[in-house]
Amino acid sequence: MTASSTKSSTQLPDAEALLPADAVISSARAADGHTELTVDRSRLLEVLRTLKERPELDCDLLLDICGVDYPRRDQRFEVVYHIASLARDHRFRVKVPISEDDATVPSAYGIWKAADWFEREAYDLFGITFEGHPNLKRILTHGGFHGHALRKDYDPGQRWLLTEEDSMVPAWATEELTDEDHLESQVLNLGPSHPATHGTLRVVVRLEGETISKAECEIGYLHRCFEKMSETHGWNQVIPYTDRLNYCSSMINGVGYALAVEKMLGVEAPPRAQAVRVILSELSRIMDHAVCLGANLVDLGALTNFWYFFQPREEIYGLLEACAGGRLTVSYARVGGLAHDVPADFEERVRYLLDYIPKFVNDVEKLITTNKIFRDRTEGIGVVSPEDAVAWGWTGPCLRASGVPYDVRKAHPYMGYEQYDFDVPVASTGDTYARYLVRMEEMRQSLRIIRQAIDDLPEGPVITDDHHVALPPKEKVYTEMEALIWHFKLIYEGIHVPKGDAYSFTEGANGELGYYIVSDGSGHPYRLKVRPPCFAIFQAFPHILEGHMVPDAIAILGSLNIIAGELDR
């Protein structure tokens, strides 16, 4: 089931020539590799449809839609679309400026189903209306909320209380059924505090007998205002917040964010820092998969595996604690490198883990992979076709389980992933069992990467010596005037990230983790949008559920690995 991904690298076509005439106001090649198009909203759908349907462009994956607020501009809001082509290596950023009085944009839901929740989020947080969206209502904040929180003039100190009467109940759940079989039908609520949701998710389903005929998800129970908070913090101070996005693999988030800022600054972390980042990120990926599979198996009644997976996790925690001081939320990455060097016995401990982890993976494999009960409950359950997975904006292990070999580490290598030899596991059936198999194999591939990285771990510093970005060493601050000035300026003013925007993406444990950053040149981000992989995956969940039974819903949910911190931010 393992297959290397093949990358068909094609020259970026001249986009403007292929798009409808006069539809694009301006087009430019951005520094982050995206082709940036500014489009008037009257021509938006035309442009988006051409991007998707024209074979030379072939943009099948809608990654993100977000709003940005510029109160001083005539056209106050900007809706930003990030679109990629899986077959060809190009990416587009489409911007649509709109004014405050008429903040309306046509919905892209008819082109990519992935637009569904992303548009709802922009509606919730910016008050931008998407015409033609099937279910445009608040998604992250609650029913009793007033205003749009990410607008620059929204006072973050004000709170709105929710009473139980305001909590979401879908309209279809309360309507009377007139059909004569309605005695068989009932509405069941799962969550937000339910042992099988492993987080704060809520699913309302209508049952016909035992079969789910309709479902709707409610999220936002862990909306902690990450994006608003980051607008008031310095560039490095955002890193602790990123740790708490996907808290099962916090290192990956921090590294992804640091890479995004480094991209804007044009600095690169030293080789040793890169290698350590790779090692710890891959260990985090293993932990994330272990939690996902362990929890999935517990829900299916296989408790032992949960303990098997938690034991190596404790060992990895031990290593992270030795490096960074924290177990779960490490805050180890810094813009330009790492907070400090790894402990002296780092190599020894990593090698110990390399020997220690496979034993547990093998044990679980022996117990589960050919287990009849497990296979009966997962094979053919929650099948997602490759076309659907791409249309919903899926990435990561769930997409690869459906047979699409897209992995950011292979397709757009960063942090030196091109020098490591590893395979991208792909399954073809797209069911819950396939997602299990892909995650199991990915843990082995991660171990392979770690082994190569630790074998030639470079010596040297772990943070850049560019003192616009990183503090000079303390001993120099005490002895050299220049270093003292750098230290002072960096502490008081922070890092000056050049004005502009960039989208940077890495392979998180759940899929493509993107950071879209807008900087106004000051010491903190102007706008920071996270593209959480779970968000795109979970929006397909109600659609997958239809026709399944409630116990299947639990099995499918576990296999999607929805992490509330990342989902709701």
Place this chain on the structure above:
Amino acid sequence: MRQPDGSSSMLTTRVDAMLRWVRKNSLWPLPFGTACCAIEFMSVVSSHYDLARFGAEVVRFSPRQSDLMIVAGTITDKMAPVVKRIYDQMAEPKYVISMGACACTGGFYRAYHVVQGVDEFIPVDVYVPGCPPTPEALMHGVIKLQEMIQNGETQYDRFKHQELDTTA
């Protein structure tokens, strides 16, 4: 109690002291886990740290079957009515441990959608600091709660008579 040599001995105590001793050693936690702290809570009940050593390993997700609510993670305004409802559904005596900075004070999320400490709407017995607290810290919290139960210092002990008065 019958001794090995055939003689009998007796243990005298007060009923409430006996009950407290029983209660403190058989806490059944309801993990109200929402975020990162819930992952650390999983570590605490797993084999490495093993909360069973303190008699608190029987994790129950039903409020009817548990007497210790561990609020592990950030509580948002959207979640607040749910926490309150589940707390109300628990049978008395009931205790609350607030695990982590977010549950104690809102932590470093000081913005429009985050409850600035669960004690805004439910009484908390033990606050465990940390972001997230280490497993040792949570175990310290559980031991502290056991001491408080033994000494009759919990919120339940403080307010039980008052509540009886109001219902009467």
